[in-house]
Amino acid sequence: MVLQMRLVSDDPAATEAWLRGSAIGFLRPPDLSEEELELRRAKVDLRRARGIFEGDRCVANYRSFDQEVTAVGGALLPSNAVANVSVAATHRRRGLLTRLITADLTEARERGDVVSTLLAAEYRIYSRYGFGAATSFSQWRVDIPRTGLDPRWAAPEEGSLEFVDGAEARKVGPELHDRFRRLRPGVIDRNTLWWEQATGATRIPPNAPGTEEGFHVLYRDADGVPQGLAMFTSDGAWEHHQPAGTATVHDLVATGPAAERALWCFLCSIDWVTAVRSGRRAPDDLLPELLPNPRAAALTDQADFLWLRPLDVPRMLSARGYAAAGELVLEVRDPLGLAGGRYLLAASPEGASCTPTSTRSADLTLDTGMLGRLYLGDVSAARLAALGALDEETAGAIARADLLLHTGRRPWCPDMF
Missing domain, CATH: 3.40.630.30 (Gcn5-related N-acetyltransferase (GNAT))
Structure with missing residues (x-):
């Protein structure tokens, strides 16, 4: 049977199938009461809930919604928050999550979201899609x-x-x-x-x-x-x-x-x-x-805890605050092709700019997941380099990155979503 991806919010039957499919995906009883179904329809933002359907059954679930996440310095970044991700055990290893997340992140980038965020139930999945662990608890x-x-x-x-x-x-x-x-x-x-x-x-x-x-x-x-x-x-x-x-x-x-x-x-x-x-x-x-x-x-x-994925690198890096002045050229690789490129960051405590560049050589090469990890200041470039997770192309670039990105207090996300 054909596997079809679709949004569900305008179809009550599809919404109910999506909610039951989500329960099955997380190994919870799928026999949801009418009270719970009505509460979820009324209270949960399902406008960007989408699923993979096999006939009337939802075999893969995905939802995103608008969120704001605080950057270093207090700026509020528009984020595409991802939740309710599951694939039925009967339909694994068919690329269903890849279809769902690629469509959603592409729309989020076009919509103007600066980053995407999620809480990863399983650690090994989301680095494949450009996310990196940005906070801990x-x-x-x-x-x-x-x-x-x-x-x-x-x-x-x-x-x-x-x-x-x-x-x-x-x-x-x-x-x-x-x-x-x-x-x-x-x-x-x-x-x-x-x-x-x-x-x-x-x-x-x-x-x-x-x-x-x-x-x-x-x-x-x-x-x-x-x-x-x-x-x-x-x-x-x-x-x-x-x-x-x-x-x-x-x-x-x-x-x-x-x-x-x-x-x-x-x-x-x-x-x-x-x-x-x-x-x-x-x-x-x-x-x-x-x-x-x-x-x-x-x-x-x-x-x-909170995982972060860059969608618009210039806006993301320009928005945050910096503890010192300096320049850094980043070669960013993106597994989904949404935010890759070479970018010149010029930062100081008074403000920052970030622009694409084709004339400057890279100081650091890293993928979007590692940029996500560095962005809020919870991990150092030196540690990521020691792990082989980024490459220093210019001598001293790692030390410069840590000087620019260091935060006095570690980032923290208190909330589940």
């Missing part, structure tokens, strides 16, 4: 009795803390997050559905773990302006007739160190809580060293 488990924090701690030295309900979190959270995301490269925007799910107002699928409403703690500065918000749940455990609960942090954003310190100190001083699980935090998060005994925060997990 770490998770900690804090053993509260070993922190050395004063158990009498009750309030921050400045500002205030208060519990707020989900409605208030949805009210103040978006504006607070909008200020926060401009401070950290790698952070992405949050839509209404994100806030509804984070506060338990919407659950997709219904009764899914982690979508229940927990506790929301807001930090306001001395002027009463919200500067930090933590969302967490507690298991309420007891052991040997004593409270031994674990608080799990689902989200914590702060616009500065004072808010971050106040929220973590609060979380580590709640009565009946003896452990805190941090959730996915930045790889250089302040948490461990906010504690008198940093060893009380044990690292439990770390991994790559």
Whole structure:
């Protein structure tokens, strides 16, 4: 039977087949309830959902949607976010993902998106399509009795803390997050559905773990302006007739160190809580060293997270900030032929330009995936060169690249999508 690629949003039957095919692709039960089907149709942006159909069955799934990702320096880049990628186990190794992703990325480039982003369920797939791991995360488990924090701690030295309900979190959270995301490269925007799910107002699928409403703690500065918000749940455990609960942090954003310190100190001083699980935090998060005994925060997990793919190299490199002045000529290879070429970057702390060049020789040769890895500053050119992932064509170019691209804090993407 012919395998046909098609968009699904204008066809209710195709949309339902796409949703069931996505469940099968991720080895979840395909018998979705009418409630879940209706929620997904109403809440999830399916305008660029496409699939490979064999008759009425969807055997490969793919979706993209508009996103903004913060570059070094605070610029918000228009991104083509990729999600819900799966191929049925019965139809692997037929080039179906290649058909889907090539069509989508070509449209994204023509539409004017600067980059494409995704979270890779499997590491080895997406470098073939020009993506590279651009951020990472770490998770900690804090053993509260070993922190050395004063158990009498009750309030921050400045500002205030208060519990707020989900409605208030949805009210103040978006504006607070909008200020926060401009401070950290790698952070992405949050839509209404994100806030509804984070506060338990919407659950997709219904009764899914982690979508229940927990506790929301807001930090306001001395002027009463919200500067930090933590969302967490507690298991309420007891052991040997004593409270031994674990608080799990689902989200914590702060616009500065004072808010971050106040929220973590609060979380580590709640009565009946003896452990805190941090959730996915930045790889250089302040948490461990906010504690008198940093060893009380044990690292439990770390991994790559946000993957980035260049679509428009001149706009991408011109948009970010640079810590030093200098020039660099990059020979960029693209496996899909969308963003390859030779580009001259002229950068300084005051601004940057990037233009194609045919007269300058390359200083570095690399593919789009490695440029994606370098772009937000999470990995050094020297390390990639040692791995054989890029070539230095001009002596000193690697050191120059690291001088230009270095960031004081590592990039971080807090959110799944």
